Amino acid sequence: MVRLTRVQQQARTRAAVLAAAREEFAEHGFGPAKVDRIAERAELTRGAVYSNFPGKRALYLAVLIEQVERSAEDEPRATVSPISRVDALGVFARTWLERLPLVGDPAAGGRLRARSLDGVFEDDRGPATLAQLARLEALLLAVALERGAPIRQVRLAELVLTTLAGAGHLAATSPGFGDPFDVAHACRHLATIDLDDTWAPPHLPYVTPAHTCRDSWAPPAEVVDLISGEPVDLGNGLLVVLGANRLGAAEEAVRVARSGEQVTLAVVTGDPEETGRLVRLRLTDAVGCLRRVFAAETWRHLRLVLDDGALAASIGLQDVGDETESAVGVRDGVIVARAHGRGAGHAVGARKAATP
Template identity: 55%
Template sequence: MVRLTRAQQQARTRATVLGAAAAEFAEHGYADAKIDRIASRVDLTRGAVYSNFPSKRSLYLAVLLDSWPHAPHGSVEALHTDAASASEAFARTWLERLPLAADDAATARLRSGSVTGVFDDDNGRAVLGELTRLEALMLALSLESCPPSAARRVRVAELILTMLHGADHLAGAAPGFGDPFDVARACGHLAGLDLADTWDPPHLGFIKAAELCDDPWPEPEDGIVVVLGAARLSAAEEAVRAAAPGERVTIAVVTDSPTETGALVRLRITGLAACLRRTFPAAAAPPVHVDLDEGPALATAIGAAIADDTEAAVRVRAGRVLARARGRGAGHAVAVAIPPADTSTGRDPS
């Protein structure tokens, strides 16, 4: 008889609960699913379920993360010669996850990774808004690497995501409506719109200047490291636009609710990143990295709180921190604190 270790037994129980929960959510949907029924499906107590997942919401998100195919099927898309063809290819890849017309409502929501009705409180809705803005930035930066040249394509990316999320909603609410190939072609046409997209937020001129320093840094990567709470994710663009050309920007995401808010961010960002990898080759990818794993460790290294409203940043060169800032605009502050000529040589301009 093989005796399982405590960790192995916990992993087995967790997997068992996830399987039962997937069946419960597929049969009843999120709103009508019951923890007691999930427990009874596998002869566990309600307490055993909650010992592995602190809430129904965290359990639902764990099911999505466990079952949703973040990496779309098929081979990597070919290199696209312009923003329009890249937008259409991205949309085709994103739309692969749409539920089938024959799926019932609950199964459709699971298939598409829908969180409709799951985060309906004010804080949850605020995080979803910030998260979608970060997604738009990630898509825009990839589109900006495609001709014709454009200083900013965030507004186009926002329109594309609006259309795709609308198609996702209709696929669940009105199955069989619309043609996904038409939606993808429409996304390609959106890339050609002239939206006079500029980046000049007036508040950046009033943020507190970064502190110049010369401190050790434990990570090998040079560049700008911005720790952002889940309710401040849109501030990522402030660092990206102020960074020197080609400079690496790491966005480390933190939250004080890792099983709920953290799981939501992971679900959405990993899904989007998989679509971007399919559409844009690594050589054309922007030098921006969203870190979902080392956020708490990087926050500790910076001395920042692990909370949804955190905003702190450092600029690193050759294993040394040359500038640091906290509060609103921290990423922008460290990016403009040292002229690009100095970051290329590693000199401290002070």
């Protein structure tokens, strides 16, 4: 008889819970699903479920993460980006719309396939984090559309994502309504609209300047970029640590960085079980869709890290949370500038930009 180690037994229990939860959510949806039924499906106790997941919401997010990450393993990555913004948005929209449920799909199963979060976050924390995630997703799409050109495309990216999110909501709640081909065509057309997009946040002139320093540091050995899947070289560039409710500040660092300078965005949270899972779900899903349309070279100067706190701790941040906003400038493995609080990334980037 083969005896399982404690770690092996925990992994087996967790897998059983996730499989049972997937069936429960696909059959009933998030709201009507019951933890007791999930435990019964897994042939485990209710306590065994809660020993792996703090609640039904965390379990639902874990099921969606597993679904997204499993599908990403089999999806091809683009090696050449579309030539024009019109073509890029058409391909991106068609790729995004593949997740929509079909007319004959069961309602609950269709919402699971569409990664629907309707009714999952009804407290004050969820909507605030979702809004910040949407801003970061729009920035990632905008960077791909801009391709280094000085014409900001964030408003266009936000409009496209709004259109797709609306189509996704209708498909999940009203299966069969709307034609995905029409939605994709509409997204292509959005690229032809002049949105007069400018970048002039009113608070930036009043941001506290970064202070110079010369601090040695030892970053974690394995820091992986979510976009490329490759290790991140942290020897030079701008590192910005952002809490889940401060993700909109990512653009401040991207805009102020010198041409060719690497910007690393490290996302942290004070609630890894739920907010952390939400961040992982949305960003993994967004990046997976983008990588199918745009070549990895598109984001060669931008790195995105889901930090468990180790990277933040390495620059001196011991107590991180959803409101964290801090940045350092690194040169030849040495921290040469620091800033903390609102506008930190801009402050450090502006100081570096002014330094020969």
